Amino acid sequence: MLKRSLLASYFLLITLFISAQEKPPYAIPKKFEGSNGAVVSAHPLASQAGLAMLQQGGNAVDAAIATQLALAVVYPGAGNLGGGGFMVAALKDGRTVALDYRESAPGKAFKDMYLDSAGNPITSLSLEGPLASGVPGTVAGLFASLKYAKLPFKKLVAPAILLAEKGFAITQSQARSFNGSKPDFLANNKKNIAFVKNTKWKEGDLLIQPELAATLKRIRNNGADEFYKGITAKLVVAEMKRSNGIMSLDDLKNYEAKERTATRFNYKGYEIIGMPMPSSGGLLLEQMMKMIEKRDIGKMGFQTTEAVQLMIEVERRAYADRGTYMGDADFVTVPVDILRSQKYLEQRMSDYQPGVAGNSKTTKEGFVKESEETTHLSVVDNEGNAVAVTTTLNGGYGSYTVVSGAGFLLNNEMDDFSVKPGAPNMYGAVGKAANAIAPGKRMLSSMTPTIVLKNKQPYIVTGTPGGTTIPTSVFQTLVNLLEFNMTPYEAVYEPKFHHQWLPDEVEIEKGFNEITAQKLGKMGYTLKARGAIGRVELIVITQEAGRKIIAVADNRGDDAAKGY
Ligand code: DON
Numbered sequence: 001m002l003k004r005s006l007l008a009s010y011f012l013l014i015t016l017f018i019s020a021q022e023k024p025p026y027a028i029p030k031k032f033e034g035s036n037g038a039v040v041s042a043h044p045l046a047s048q049a050g051l052a053m054l055q056q057g058g059n060a061v062d063a064a065i066a067t068q069l070a071l072a073v074v075y076p077g078a079g080n081l082g083g084g085g086f087m088v089a090a091l092k093d094g095r096t097v098a099l100d101y102r103e104s105a106p107g108k109a110f111k112d113m114y115l116d117s118a119g120n121p122i123t124s125l126s127l128e129g130p131l132a133s134g135v136p137g138t139v140a141g142l143f144a145s146l147k148y149a150k151l152p153f154k155k156l157v158a159p160a161i162l163l164a165e166k167g168f169a170i171t172q173s174q175a176r177s178f179n180g181s182k183p184d185f186l187a188n189n190k191k192n193i194a195f196v197k198n199t200k201w202k203e204g205d206l207l208i209q210p211e212l213a214a215t216l217k218r219i220r221n222n223g224a225d226e227f228y229k230g231i232t233a234k235l236v237v238a239e240m241k242r243s244n245g246i247m248s249l250d251d252l253k254n255y256e257a258k259e260r261t262a263t264r265f266n267y268k269g270y271e272i273i274g275m276p277m278p279s280s281g282g283l284l285l286e287q288m289m290k291m292i293e294k295r296d297i298g299k300m301g302f303q304t305t306e307a308v309q310l311m312i313e314v315e316r317r318a319y320a321d322r323g324t325y326m327g328d329a330d331f332v333t334v335p336v337d338i339l340r341s342q343k344y345l346e347q348r349m350s351d352y353q354p355g356v357a358g359n360s361k362t363t364k365e366g367f368v369k370e371s372e373e374t375t376h377l378s379v380v381d382n383e384g385n386a387v388a389v390t391t392t393l394n395g396g397y398g399s400y401t402v403v404s405g406a407g408f409l410l411n412n413e414m415d416d417f418s419v420k421p422g423a424p425n426m427y428g429a430v431g432k433a434a435n436a437i438a439p440g441k442r443m444l445s446s447m448t449p450t451i452v453l454k455n456k457q458p459y460i461v462t463g464t465p466g467g468t469t470i471p472t473s474v475f476q477t478l479v480n481l482l483e484f485n486m487t488p489y490e491a492v493y494e495p496k497f498h499h500q501w502l503p504d505e506v507e508i509e510k511g512f513n514e515i516t517a518q519k520l521g522k523m524g525y526t527l528k529a530r531g532a533i534g535r536v537e538l539i540v541i542t543q544e545a546g547r548k549i550i551a552v553a554d555n556r557g558d559d560a561a562k563g564y
Helices: 002-021 044-055 060-074 123-127 138-148 153-166 172-188 210-222 224-229 231-242 249-254 281-293 305-325 342-348 469-482 488-493 514-523
Strands: 031-034 038-041 084-090 096-101 258-260 263-267 270-274 374-380 386-392 450-454 457-463 506-509 527-530 537-542 548-553 560-563
Touching: 031 038, 038 044, 038 060, 038 537, 038 548, 044 060, 044 153, 044 374, 044 560, 060 084, 060 138, 060 153, 060 210, 060 374, 060 386, 084 138, 084 270, 084 450, 096 138, 096 270, 138 224, 153 210, 210 224, 210 231, 224 231, 224 249, 231 249, 263 281, 270 281, 281 305, 281 342, 281 450, 281 469, 305 469, 305 514, 374 457, 374 537, 386 450, 386 457, 450 469, 457 469, 469 488, 488 537, 488 548, 514 527, 548 560
Parallel strands: 031 560, 506 527
Antiparallel strands: 031 548, 038 374, 038 560, 084 096, 084 386, 096 258, 263 270, 270 450, 374 386, 450 457, 457 537, 537 548
């Protein structure tokens, strides 16, 4: 038995290795339909690593861990060891999990650390270089999720080690991205790093990361302690010293992933499960869904002026609340019960007028009486478990700083704090005291890993990157499925839009309904065309005619859906 499974693992690793060395464009399957299990992630080799675990008897959590580790190698812009994330899971025994491995502010961080002597934000400091990094949470998160997994860590990390050590052929979009980021890499690293070479990167080039492979092996041998107390921790602190960072060995030693209580609400009989503070995602999604629930948006129709205007106005109201009330609930009181109450949400919508453009000067946060780079993966297995994970370095390649000798990038998540009340961060989001910097505090996130249950069974598993557009993208994906009766493919591929209170404008993706755009413009909305919004990874599981899985990878990137 043991021999057979060893043989199977060996075979799967070889398959992975061969497909990794294949010249791209290697297959990037966008869809999978089947009945056992599926993995959708930002890179085909990472989806393959997750699938290999499902096929070796692992469950959805095993697959999610292996996929994240592989993403840290094959998708360095967002997959990571030096960042953080959230996992939401619906387990076969009915339990829900909300695991928080968000980065935290170092002990020496303070409220005004990114302001100059005149009190103005020095944006470059919260965005690039080691001062921009929060204490990484990913490795703690992976080990904390192991208790829901079945396979040994050794097995889960094997594909990542292989990909880092032997290398893999990069895609065209990865080559473009490395070439474009070269100046930032050079500016933020004193030593040579794997992502920079003298000539231009091109599709099919092999990316080999020996230092990262060695780090992964040390973690395999010594567990999470290696990252937080061992050689890796020391390398992180040495990197800090080289470039005026403030993260200390104590910060790393004290970091822990935290089990939270998932947000949970009912929408027309579906139970929707998401991430609570320090992510605003779960609460924003609840506020937006609840503000449309009684307005029969399904009848209005997809991307009609009526439906889009309603969605813009609920987005405006939810995001205004985000800017004022939301932050790490371990540090500030977030009035969650009020913000999600029916009475409050009805009151928020009392001034909504169909056909008349709203305005963020008059619509502010509600009255409460009381003291682009991230990556998402969705997994389901054949046991009935479902997992949604969103993880990030914040901006693409985070702080651009690679820990010398350890081969991984550090995040620039500190920029997600409100560095000054009202000053926009890289996503234009504004905040106040609730999201001010304090030692040990976790910066407010928009990440929205989400699972929808139907008759208590996982029905939809989804999430996306995209900074502040994340909650609105998940919102639209759910409305597309639950109200506009779209197929899973349409729900992901149709153009999206976004409003976040401030700036008071509606961003629209290419292909957005032109007539609706014209009508909204006439009504008084400011519309702004922009590039792709989000990269939604979606799995829908239907039970009506026998169990059927439909997994869809967004076509806005190299994302891939695999299953068996
Ligand atoms: O946690 C957050 O909300 C952000 N740091 C997410 C960043 C992101 O999605 C970038 N992706 N494009």
